[in-house]
Amino acid sequence: MSLPQNLLALCETMLPGETQRGRPDAATLKRCISTAYYAVFSLLVHAASSMLAGNSADRKELRGYVARAFGHNEMAEACRGFSSGNLNTGLKSCLRSSISTDLMDIAATFRSLQQSRHDADYNILQKPKKTDARQAIQDAKRVFQSWDQVKGTDEARIFLLALLVDEQVKKRVNKNRS
Numbered sequence: 001m002s003l004p005q006n007l008l009a010l011c012e013t014m015l016p017g018e019t020q021r022g023r024p025d026a027a028t029l030k031r032c033i034s035t036a037y038y039a040v041f042s043l044l045v046h047a048a049s050s051m052l053a054g055n056s057a058d059r060k061e062l063r064g065y066v067a068r069a070f071g072h073n074e075m076a077e078a079c080r081g082f083s084s085g086n087l088n089t090g091l092k093s094c095l096r097s098s099i100s101t102d103l104m105d106i107a108a109t110f111r112s113l114q115q116s117r118h119d120a121d122y123n124i125l126q127k128p129k130k131t132d133a134r135q136a137i138q139d140a141k142r143v144f145q146s147w148d149q150v151k152g153t154d155e156a157r158i159f160l161l162a163l164l165v166d167e168q169v170k171k172r173v174n175k176n177r178s
Contacts, residue, residue: 007039116136
C-alpha cells in the first residue's frame with residue numbers, strides 16, 4: 001500500500017465505528033481531519049513527482065527531490081483556478097477541452113480539506129465533531145475515486161504540473177507586465 005493509501009486507512013482506524021459508543025477526544029478528531037488532507041496532498045504529490053521524475057526504482061531519490069518542491073499554498077492556488085474553471089490564459093490554452101467535473105471536484109476538495117486541516121491544526125478554539133472527521137474521510141475517499149477516473153489524461157498531467165509551477169508562471173507574467 002502506498003503512503004497516500006496508508007494515510008487514508010489510518011484516518012479510518014482513528015474513529016470508532018458507527019455502532020460503537022463514545023466520542024473520540026478532540027485531539028483524535030483533529031488528527032483525523034489533518035490526516036485526511038495529507039492523504040490527498042500525498043496522492044497528488046506522488047502522482048506529480050512520478051510523472052515528472054519517472055516511476056522506476058532507480059528514480060526514487062529524484063522523485064523525493066521533486067516532491068519536496070511542492071508547496072501547500074501554491075497547490076491551493078492552482079486548485080482555486082481548476083475548481084472554478086478560471087485558469088490563466090497560458091494554462092487554459094494547454095487544455096484541449098473544459099475541465100472535467102472530476103478534476104474540478106478534486107481541486108475544490110483539496111482546498112476544502114486544506115482549510116479543514118488549518119482549522120484542526122491551528123484553531124485552538126475549534127471543537128470538531130465526529131461528523132467533521134467522517135466528512136473529511138469521505139471527501140478524501142471521493143478524491144481518490146475521482147483521481148482514478150482522470151489520472152493518465154492530458155488534463156490530469158496539466159493539473160499536476162500546475163500544482164508545481166502555476167504560481168511561478170503567474171509571478172513571471174505579472175513581473176513582465178510591469
